[in-house]
Structures are given as C-alpha cells and as structure tokens.
Amino acid sequence: MRRGTRYGALLGPLLAGGATPALVTRAARGLGLPERGRYAVVVLGTPVPDAAVVEGPDADGSRWWWGAAEGSPGEVEGSPGAAEAREGGREVAVVLLGPAGPARAAARLRELGAGPGGVSPVVGSLAQLGAARRLAGTALLTCEPGSREIVRLDERLPAALLVSRPELSTRLLAEVFGPLVTLVPAERSLLVETLEAWLECGGSVGRAAARLGCHRNTVFNRLRRLERLTARSLSRPRELVDLVLALDVLRLSSAPP
Template sequence: MRRGTRYGVLLGPLLAGGAPPDLVRRAARGLGLPERGAYAVVVLAGSVPEAAVAEGPDADGTLWRWCGSGDGAGDVAVVLLGAAGPPGAVARLGKHGAGPGGMSPVVGSLAELGAARRLAGTALLTCAPGTREVVRLDERLPTALLVSRPELSARLLAEVFGPLLALVPAERAVLVGTLEAWLECGGSMGRAAVRLRCHRNTVFNRLRRLERLTARSLSRPRELVDLVLALDVLRLSSAPP
C-alpha cells in the first residue's frame, strides 16, 4: 500500500494546523495514537525507500504515521517518539537511506502538529544540495534563520564573501575548503593541515588571505560569526564553492 493512501485524510487537517478539538480526537482514534505525547514531524524530499516507512513500533516503541506532503514534493511522517527520542528516529531514517529530510522540535500533542510541520519544512531547507542527510531543526537553528529570510541571506553572502566569490572557482574552493576544515577541527591549524594534507603554514597563509578578502578576522568572535553564517549560505547554494 502506497504511503499517504491510508492516513492522508486523517493527518492532513492536523498538519495544516488549527484543527478543532473534536477533529483532533477523531483523528487520534483513527490513527491509533494518543492525543498527547512526545511528537515530532519529519518531512522528506524525493523518493523514499519503502523500508523506511514502516509504521512501527520500533524497538524503542517509536510509532510512525506517513502521508504525502500534499504538494507532490515528498513524504511526511508524524512520529510518536519512543525511548531513543529524536536521535533514534533520525538514525532509523539514515539506516534506510531516507533523505534529505528535516525533523521538527518535539511537541506535546497532535493539536500542535501544524507548527511542527512548518518547522520540519524549514529544517529540510537547511540540507545542502545533493546530500541525503536527515537533520533536526534544533541542531540547525542559525542556518534555519538564514533560510527563513532568503533576501537577507543573499545580502549576507554578498557583503561578507563578495570578493571571495569574484575569484576563479578553483581558487575560491581552496580557501572555502580550508575555512571549513579549520572550523571542523576546532580552530586548530595543525589538525586542519593534517586533514588537508598540507603544511601548517599553508593553512595559516590561506586563512590570512581569506581574512584580507573578507575584511574580517577569525580571531574576533562577531566577525567569525559573519564568516560562519556566510559559509552556511554558500553551502546551501546550488552552485559549488
């Protein structure tokens, strides 16, 4: 049975938000779920493996109720979380190769699924193009702010990375990759050099050049925030760095 044919009618009004209490009660009975509980919504894009859309219960007690997104863009799950919580649900989807996808914060009732559905959609927007990751909004809040205001994101990218974007793609990719490695290595030049397979001084010189191009210093916290956020916008762009 194709997902969405069984639960779409029941979940649709809940995911749209604003469902009256009597409708929530009827939907709860039809879905076999309690009105109150630890719920999250997952929005997946693209084709989802059938193995990923089982109803459960999973080993930790997690229950899944799936339906179509309503706009043909992907699939939506309402998840009654078990003992493993959101990390367990995300791990299950990753195990089955589902994604990209976004998971909402936990809400306390079926009546709150409308807001959760919107936040899960925002989380999905934080997935970089071409990835299969399933991400939790609570772990992507700064990036979620960026995708929620695309006009400001574009302005931030132009303001912070404008001179960097004017470089030829290969040169730009080297500087961006070095910044990413340095950040992932906790600001350690030595560890970044090992990851990039180059000398520590090479990492230092690349980062100094990036600082000159952007007129921002990695040692000043507020300016570092600018660089990290601009890097997130660039990562989410459909164009390669």
C-alpha cells in the same frame, strides 16, 4: 510505520495546521493515537523507502504514520494525483516517539537509506503537528544540495534562520564573500576549503594542515589572505560569526564560491 488512505485523510488536516478541537479528537480516535503525547514530524525530500512503511512499532516503541506529501495536505494515498504529488513533493510522517526520542527517529531513517530529510522538535499534542511540520520542512532546507542527510532542526538552528530569510542570506553571502569574486575560481575554492577545514578542526592550524595535506604556514597564509579580502578577522568573535554564517549560506546554495 503505516500508510493508507484512512491515515492520510486523518493526518492531512492536522499537518495543515489550525485543526479544530473536534477534528483533533476525531483524528486521534481514528488513528488510535493519544491527543497528548511526545510527537515529532518528519519531512523527506524524496519518496519514502518501501521498507519504512510497515505495521507495528519500531524497536524503541515509536509508531509512525505517513500522510500526504507536503504542500498537498489534503491529498491522500490512493486519491487522484497523490502519486504525482509525492514524486515531485515531500513525504511527511507523524511519529509518536519512543523513549529514545527524535534522535532515534532520525537514526532509523538513516538506516533505511532515506533522505534528505528534516525532523521537527518534539511537540506535546496532535494539535501542534501543523507547527511541527513547518519546522521539519525548514530543517529539510538546511540539508546540503544533493545530500541524503537526515537532520534535526535543533541541530541546525543557525542554518534554519538563514534559509528562513533567503533575501538576507543572499545579502550576507555577497557582503562577506563578495570580494572573493576578484579571484579565479580555483583560488576562491582553495580559500573556502581552507576555512572549512580550519573550522572543522576546531581552529587548529596544525590539524587543518594535516587534513589538507599542506604545511601549517600554508594554512596560516591562506587564512590571513581570506581575512584581508573579507575585512573580517577570525580572532574577533562577531566577525567570525559572519564568516561561519556566510559559509553556511554557501554550503546550502548551488552557486560556486
């Protein structure tokens, strides 16, 4: 994993998107990268760990180049304001993937204690890095506040749709869980926690009860109450989708249920 003024200066225009063919060719030569290949972009919400910035390929053959902080594509390492941009912004890396693909890149970042972070889908050329950076940034937005998780966009597509349209997400949350505001906070939290446990247990009331440390009838009664309050049935797929998506919005927000 490499970082430096030269790398940042060459990567910045590519990550910004819309680079001309001549610029792509010049960057490829300067970085020693093929114009076409299996690439991914990583966006971190915190400064990259020092252990991530080393020379040479990783164990699986992937090669990393760290560029400017997201939101400052022209800012390069060593230039005035670069440190401040990274401190308050997002770190961005371009990865020439090895055989294990983006899953290994995400695992490597977890091993280094990085995060939160988003990993883009695979793109086939340096010219597509701008689009990949935007998608990696969207993946980062699906990380729960305060977490250090590393997520791949392809694993979070429904949540990515939600964070891409915050005004609709806010509306969805109010429409689905709005009726819960009549309850005291402890009751609201209990119903939401029960729904989360039921979903994580594959819709099994018995397993959810074991996880929550209560009787299965208690879980059943809480779920029925949630259905009545939200006017949505867990047995109707389209209405269940509403509840699951609203739960994702709630997870990604700092607002209490």
